[in-house]
Amino acid sequence: MKLRRKILFGLLVVGTLGAWQTVMSARARAATDPTAVMQTAPQGLEISGKGYFDVPATIGTNNIANAAKILPNSGRSSLAPMDGVQLSAYGNHDTGGAVWSHNKSFDMYQNQRASMWIYVSGVLGQQVGDGMAFVLQNDGDANEGNQAFSGIGESLGVWGVDPKSDTNNAIASTAIKNSWALEFDTRLNQTAPGTGWNISNSTPDDFDNGQGYGYSGTDGATPTEDITSQHLASGYPGLSSTYTSTGQNAFFSNDILNLFHTGYYYTQKHIGLIRSADGDDIISDAAWHHVVIDYKAPTDGGTTGQMTYTYNDEDPATGGATKSSESVTEDIDLGNLGVSEADPDVYWGFTGSTGDTTNSDYPDEGTETSLVVFEQVPTQVEAKSDATMTDVTQDKTVTSGSTFVKGNDQIQLKYNLSDQSANRDWNGINAKLKVPDGVTLSSGSYTIGSGAAKSFSTTPATDGYVDVSLGDLSAATSKTATVTLNGAVTNSTASHAVATSKFIGSNAITTATTPSFSVTKSPLTLTLDDDRKAQSVNAGATAGATVTGTLNVADSTVANNDVTLHATWDGQDETLPTGDAHPTGSGTTRTFSVTVPGSQLTTTPNPHALALYATDGTDNSNTVSASLTIGQIKLGDTSATLTFMPTFLNGRSQTVMRDGSWDLDVDDTLTKGSTWQLSAQTDGLYRDDVDAPGNKLSGNLIYKSSSTAQSQTLGTTAVNIDTGSSDGTEQTTDVASGWSGDTGLLLDVDGDATQGTYSGKIQWTLTAAP
Numbered sequence: 001m002k003l004r005r006k007i008l009f010g011l012l013v014v015g016t017l018g019a020w021q022t023v024m025s026a027r028a029r030a031a032t033d034p035t036a037v038m039q040t041a042p043q044g045l046e047i048s049g050k051g052y053f054d055v056p057a058t059i060g061t062n063n064i065a066n067a068a069k070i071l072p073n074s075g076r077s078s079l080a081p082m083d084g085v086q087l088s089a090y091g092n093h094d095t096g097g098a099v100w101s102h103n104k105s106f107d108m109y110q111n112q113r114a115s116m117w118i119y120v121s122g123v124l125g126q127q128v129g130d131g132m133a134f135v136l137q138n139d140g141d142a143n144e145g146n147q148a149f150s151g152i153g154e155s156l157g158v159w160g161v162d163p164k165s166d167t168n169n170a171i172a173s174t175a176i177k178n179s180w181a182l183e184f185d186t187r188l189n190q191t192a193p194g195t196g197w198n199i200s201n202s203t204p205d206d207f208d209n210g211q212g213y214g215y216s217g218t219d220g221a222t223p224t225e226d227i228t229s230q231h232l233a234s235g236y237p238g239l240s241s242t243y244t245s246t247g248q249n250a251f252f253s254n255d256i257l258n259l260f261h262t263g264y265y266y267t268q269k270h271i272g273l274i275r276s277a278d279g280d281d282i283i284s285d286a287a288w289h290h291v292v293i294d295y296k297a298p299t300d301g302g303t304t305g306q307m308t309y310t311y312n313d314e315d316p317a318t319g320g321a322t323k324s325s326e327s328v329t330e331d332i333d334l335g336n337l338g339v340s341e342a343d344p345d346v347y348w349g350f351t352g353s354t355g356d357t358t359n360s361d362y363p364d365e366g367t368e369t370s371l372v373v374f375e376q377v378p379t380q381v382e383a384k385s386d387a388t389m390t391d392v393t394q395d396k397t398v399t400s401g402s403t404f405v406k407g408n409d410q411i412q413l414k415y416n417l418s419d420q421s422a423n424r425d426w427n428g429i430n431a432k433l434k435v436p437d438g439v440t441l442s443s444g445s446y447t448i449g450s451g452a453a454k455s456f457s458t459t460p461a462t463d464g465y466v467d468v469s470l471g472d473l474s475a476a477t478s479k480t481a482t483v484t485l486n487g488a489v490t491n492s493t494a495s496h497a498v499a500t501s502k503f504i505g506s507n508a509i510t511t512a513t514t515p516s517f518s519v520t521k522s523p524l525t526l527t528l529d530d531d532r533k534a535q536s537v538n539a540g541a542t543a544g545a546t547v548t549g550t551l552n553v554a555d556s557t558v559a560n561n562d563v564t565l566h567a568t569w570d571g572q573d574e575t576l577p578t579g580d581a582h583p584t585g586s587g588t589t590r591t592f593s594v595t596v597p598g599s600q601l602t603t604t605p606n607p608h609a610l611a612l613y614a615t616d617g618t619d620n621s622n623t624v625s626a627s628l629t630i631g632q633i634k635l636g637d638t639s640a641t642l643t644f645m646p647t648f649l650n651g652r653s654q655t656v657m658r659d660g661s662w663d664l665d666v667d668d669t670l671t672k673g674s675t676w677q678l679s680a681q682t683d684g685l686y687r688d689d690v691d692a693p694g695n696k697l698s699g700n701l702i703y704k705s706s707s708t709a710q711s712q713t714l715g716t717t718a719v720n721i722d723t724g725s726s727d728g729t730e731q732t733t734d735v736a737s738g739w740s741g742d743t744g745l746l747l748d749v750d751g752d753a754t755q756g757t758y759s760g761k762i763q764w765t766l767t768a769a770p
Contacts, residue, residue, distance in 0.1 A: 038071050043080060058147070088368055089367075094354060095367075111421075119289070126364065135180070135347075154189040207268040295307050387514050415431070437497065444486070446482065522620055524614050526612060550592070563590070564615055607627045609625055655742075668724065682760055682761060
């Protein structure tokens with residue numbers, strides 16, 4: 001039995017280990033497969049076919065194959081079209097990749113901005129290599145420019161390549177000349193040559209020995225920090241001062257005398273160092289990291305610009321700020337890039353490389369998958385956006401972690417967009433607005449420049465965002481836009497996280513994040529009586545329209561006069577009369593009654609909206625709304641000209657019938673039980689050629705309700721034509737539809753009438769009751 005237990009236990013352990021290895025293998029493949037990784041990328045630009053980059057087939061003076069390529073559109077329906085740049089792929093040793101701007105387009109005498117997401121990964125437990133670099137360069141040598149690449153491994157395609165030489169300071173000449181680089185170094189290079197160094201057969205790998213300078217400060221500032229892990233740092237690859245040489249006894253394989261020489265290896269000066277104090281991998285962790293490059297040109301005619309680079313400032317999942325953001329600002333000596341105000345442009349781009357491995361257990365060590373997804377491309381636009389949140393009720397700005405917000409408070413969100421570039425437009429901007437949890441929107445609008453505000457629907461799409469097409473920001477619109485959302489805070493005690501909105505243009509993407517905040521529930525609660533939430537009332541009703549309901553307060557000792565009702569009528573603030581502005585009753589549940597006067601019960605707009613909320617000096621209630629549909633009676637389709645049949649005068653009185661059918665519609669939307677009456681009057685018919693009493697037709701218009709009814713003469717006193725009763729639904733009555741040849745409106749002509757064409761006007765009057 002004991003033996004059996006041991007065997008079963010052993011089998012379980014082996015089975016579990018095998019399953020774990022299978023899972024890890026699948027995860028590793030997913031984390032390093034560039035196509036699969038692109039499916040996890042945050043929203044970026046579509047750069048393919050835009051002419052931003054050249055991706056040459058070969059790079060560098062040695063014409064090595066370029067490992068860089070444009071990855072295809074991710075094809076995710078939840079995102080706008082986008083793609084990315086691959087600089088290297090896991091499993092491929094000693095490769096180099098580079099993408100360069102199509103021409104010298106980065107103007108060092110103009111402010112520039114770029115933002116992007118970078119991704120680097122290998123396999124857990126294995127050493128990756130070697131990293132990538134964002135580069136500005138003005139190398140005019142043959143086969144350089146937009147094909148520039150220095151070398152693989154620790155050089156990252158931009159720094160100098162160890163020349164395996166006994167000549168001191170020879171390394172700078174192998175770097176990309178007239179350049180500035182920001183490296184994302186994933187492999188700690190701290191291997192100095194050993195005793196008896198064979199220069200011919202081994203290359204030093206010691207760039208990262210020593211300390212970095214200007215950590216979170218300007219160029220050359222203190223303090224210094226040890227380089228102990230993956231890091232970001234910058235410098236001038238083509239300057240000899242970037243490298244510190246160390247001489248050591250060494251020999252060359254082709255020296256038949258095997259004489260010792262002084263060989264030189266080098267460390268690299270690291271400016272603006274960013275690294276983990278705990279030695280963690282901050283780049284190759286199989287996660288997307290946000291990078292912002294913000295360059296400020298000289299403003300005083302000088303030759304010193306200023307570069308700020310920020311790393312890991314946005315969460316790839318939420319878009320919100322991270323706690324691990326690092327930023328460095330440093331001076332850039334433009335003389336080191338060989339530019340002037342007359343000739344200010346340089347190439348910009350990315351380089352990357354992989355290295356080798358001596359670990360036979362992990363043959364893919366020293367390689368990595370490295371990707372870049374752009375949000376803003378240098379030289380295009382300098383797009384920026386921010387978000388503010390205001391508690392309108394309390395007239396306070398909501399900042400991160402605010403705790404003063406109360407349930408039912410009115411909230412306004414404002415998103416400010418700008419393009420600060422000199423000669424480019426921010427094109428085709430689509431806003432995807434993420435509304436903070438706990439906020440219910442009531443309206444939204446946007447303005448472009450100084451233009452009029454335009455409203456939009458605040459109903460979220462299926463992805464949870466409110467979508468708004470803003471168009472272009474150009475010089476004609478002052479390159480600014482403001483998007484405004486209005487709403488109210490849900491009345492429940494809760495904490496709400498940040499919400500990040502995206503502004504996706506065809507040539508730039510920005511984000512803006514609203515702050516986190518906490519809400520305290522308000523004890524005031526308004527409730528409308530069910531039969532008052534939606535009412536129908538006749539236009540101008542003498543008694544007006546009354547809306548009633550209940551108001552819950554926190555404390556039964558609260559005085560009614562200390563609670564005030566506030567109203568808006570069709571969106572406009574209304575001051576309530578004293579009798580309506582306060583609740584009545586006692587205890588924690590009170591009642592209220594608000595009457596809208598008949599003078600405001602007009603048919604435009606229809607229906608009307610009455611919104612109510614209450615305050616007690618400390619808290620606000622929820623807002624309740626009543627809809628008032630206005631009933632009315634009006635003439636609908638009516639024959640514009642009513643004619644009678646031509647008649648031969650014979651000296652005797654006669655009754656003339658109508659010529660053809662007449663339309664005389666009464667449109668009725670009155671409340672149920674209302675009645676209406678249609679009457680008519682006229683001052684007679686007159687000759688068309690002369691409008692004088694002497695030329696009035698001898699005769700009268702008459703009305704007969706039936707063929708046997710006594711006729712009524714239409715004169716200046718109104719005669720009742722028809723009546724009706726409303727059933728509360730929309731209905732149309734054609735008053736003339738039941739008229740026959742000898743009923744309805746007819747014309748009595750006297751025997752002494754004279755020949756001519758006569759016309760006149762009938763005044764129709766519709767009245768309703770009650």
